[in-house]
Amino acid sequence: MNILFSASKKYEKELSSKSRIYVEYYNDLTKLEDSFMKYKGEKSCFIFIDEGMGIDFLPVFKKMNDFFKTQNKQGKLILFTENQELEKSAQSFVNLVVKETITAEKILFSFRSFEAFDMKGQNICESLGLDEILENSKTSVAHICLEPIDIAFYLEMLQEGKNQGIYEKLKPYLVYPGKTLISGLENKTEYEYEDDSIEYHLELKILASKRLGFVLVKDKKITFMNLINIKENKKEAFAYFFSVPELTKEELLNFFEMEIRRLGIKSGICYDDIFHFSEDFQEKPGIVYFKAAEGKDPQNGHNEYALFLKEWKKNHGKIVNRFGMIDYRERENLLTVKKGEAIAKLIPEVKNEDGYDVTGTVLLSSYLSKVPLKIGKNLTLNPETNEYLSDIDGMVVMSQNHLYVDETLVVHGNVDMAYGNIHYDKNIIVEGDIVSGMQVECGGNLVVKGVIEDAFIEVSGDLIVKGMINCKKKAVFVKGKTCLDFIENSSLDCLNHIYIYRFALHAVLRSTQKIISIDKSKVIGGELTSAQGIDLFSLGNPEYIPAKIVLGINFYIEEQIKKLLNAMKSLKIKISEEMENISTYVDVKKDIRAQLKNMSKEKADYMIHEFSLIKELRDKENKVGALYEELTKTMQKEISSYLAVRDNIYQNNTISVIGIQKKLSENYENMIFYLDINQAEIVAKKASDFNTDVKN
Known part of the structure; x- marks a missing residue:
């Protein structure tokens, strides 16, 4: 007997428990008609529960009637409805059947209303007499099916940890080995399915599941969905584990183990979790998504x-x-x-x-x-x-894999655009050149094995360099001593001795101590300023290129004094402005305290603030003045400063000692020039006759 059951979805849970009933849900008459044509035949029973199809239901009954009438088939139609219009239609259909003298043996039409059976609180299957119909059936042929749902949607909800109500939704689609999916099937080719998951039993005329998983029947196609999925990298496998009331715990675990082995999962199986879920589901049926197996990443060594x-x-x-x-x-x-x-x-x-993946494949490690x-x-x-x-x-x-910390920075090449500027508070060695436009700030000693060309250099220690060329934009500044082979068209300020080993050409050299040329080095043109004296091998050339020699001047202290004088001038102006501002409120020649008492609190506070500001300015003025006095005392005119030339000194050079100048009009040799205080002029003497100790 084929039983076609049409009902509303609110009866889904109860009706789906009847494993021998084919259940379909309709809200469309076309689908209802299609199902009738699909399942019409000998000893068919059509049961309809309707909740609002209305009078349009009548044409469907007319087609059913035509079938039974023309084919002379015996069948049974049962209608349950709460719709009065549909009730009238059904009565009309009964009358139509009677008029056409279709006997009850050929077609039995029963009309039963919900009210007549008092459906409230009762089991719908018992009220409709379905158990009786099934028991009286002479054949075990039946159909099981539900309206297709989006199984993937509910499975995704499980993956997100949303388990509430999902088991009841998926329960009709949970299958296990041996569970009947389609019965009364004369030909297994009526449905499309995969042989590895579903099998046809010819003697029973049924399609049954061969595996534990999910099944969806739709449009003559049966789709089996695995309950275990291995990730693409095979390092993890996730599964759905659910309870099946028809199976014992041991049977369920056995079927789950079959799925694990079928997918080739051999390693990292989470048996503890599987056993835990099987125990929990004995008390309360449910479904869960969990990690069924996990591999192990290889650990590389070193x-x-x-x-x-x-x-x-x-x-x-x-x-x-x-x-x-x-x-x-x-x-x-x-x-x-x-x-x-x-x-x-x-x-x-x-x-x-x-390591290994879940299939047991070894993941080789390496030793680095x-x-x-x-x-x-x-x-x-x-x-x-x-x-x-x-x-x-x-x-x-x-x-070369040798790591250490050094106080000296070594540049193996040039300091250029590729290398970058250098700002380092320790020693620096440059094995190449410092090229044009580059900047080097050295907090220690700087050694340049090449030349410095048009660069910006500041050295807190000593400077040793092969040569300088075109450093005119800003003077090279050295706090320690300076040793160089040559200097050309460049400016150099040094707070210690300057040593020249080959030549100085059109250079501006300033030293707070001495400028000394070594061996036969030459000085041609430029300007040399020294506080303590200058000792040269030769000065000038036969072309009489002029040079200026300035002695007894400490350029650095002079510059500091200029800055202090500017600071003192600025402070005096500020003090004067503040005093002028105060004089508009008080008479500074009278008692200030008495005047403040006669002012409002706000104005008095303002005046006190102004007097405090003046005090701060006067304190600064006193400090600057004291520093100025100290510098002027230390800046004693080096009247003993001299120029010594061991070889030739050519005419046209100018010598200046504390403001007194002498321009040479003739050539000299091995002479010392100094200031004769008694004569108030610069005089020259042979080096052997001059009582001084010139040290390098």
Whole structure:
């Protein structure tokens, strides 16, 4: 017997429990008619529960009637309705059947209303007499189906951890080995399905599941959905585990194990979770999504090595000047550190260990032989942190895997656009040149094995350089002594001795101590200023190119005094302005306190603030004045300052000592020029006759 059951979805849960009923839900008469034509035949029973199809239901009954009438088939039609219009239509259909003398043996039409059976609180299947119909059936042929739902949607909700109500939604679609899907099937080719998941039993005329999973029947196609899915990388497998009332716990676990083995999962199976869910579902049926198996990543090994913790910056451009312009000579490619700063970390050896995926495939590991850093000077290992700490303030040096900290920065090449400007507070060695436009700020000694050309140089220590060319935009400034082979068209300010080894050509040299030429070095043109004296081999040339020699002047102190005088002038102007402002409120020649008492509190507070400001300005003025006095005392005119020339000194050169000048009109040889106080003029004497100790 084929039983076609049409009902509203609110009866889904109850009706789907009847494993021998084919259940379809309709809100469309066309679908209802299609189902009738599909399942019409011998000993068919059509049961309809309607909740609003209306009088349009009548044509469908007319077609059913035509079938039974023309085919002379025996069948049964049962209608349940709450719709009065449909009730009338059904009565009309009964009358139509009677008029056409269709006997009850051929067609039995029953009309039953919900009210007559008092459906409230009763089991719908019992009220409709379905159990009786099934029991009286002479065949076990039946159909099971539900309106297709979006199974994937509910499975995604499970993956998101939303389990509420999902089991009841998916329960009709949960299958296991041996569960009947389609019955009364004469030909297995009526449905499309995969043989590895579903099988046809010829003697029973049924299609049954071969596996544990989900099944969806739609449009003569049966789709089986795996309950276990292996991730693409095979390192994880996730599964849906659910309860099946028809199965024992052992049977369910056995079927789940079959699925695991069928998919080739051999390693990392989460048996504890599986057993836990099977126990829980014995008490309360449900469904869950969980990680069924997990592989293990291979662990690569390596030897013991030191890991460098710092980062070499390569910044191309940095805002450095007061105009906010980008200076593309800035690189910040020097790595300086402080004492106690961590430079590297000792990484212990790690043994390699192979991994595996869920299919049992071995994931091979590797052992990496890292080239160890050789830890050099000024680095000490801290055993508590395994870090190498710097013993000094200095610069990090990495050379051929040799790591150490040094106070001296070594530039292996030129200081140019590619290398960048240098700002370093320790010693610097440049093995090449410092090219035009570059800037070097050195906090220690600077050694340049090449030349400095039109660059900006400041040195806090000594400067040793091969030569200088065209450094005129800003004088090279050196706090320590300066030693150079040659200098040409350049300016140099030095707060110590300047030593010239070959020549100075059109150079402006200023020293707070002495300017000394070594061996047979020459000075031609330019201007030389020295506070303590100048000792040269030769001065000028046969073409009589003029040079100016200035003696007894400390250029640095003079500049500081100029700045102090400007500061004093500015303070005096501010004090005068403030006093003028105060005089509009009080008479400074009279008792200030008495005048303040007669003012309002607000005005008195303002005046007190103004007097405090004047006091601060006068304190600054006194400090600047004291510093000025100190500098002027230390700036004693070096009247003993002299010019000594061991070889030739040519005419047309000018010598100045504390403002007294002498222009040479003839050539001299091995002479010393100095200020004769008694004569108030510059005189010359042979070096052998001059009582002084000229030291290099």
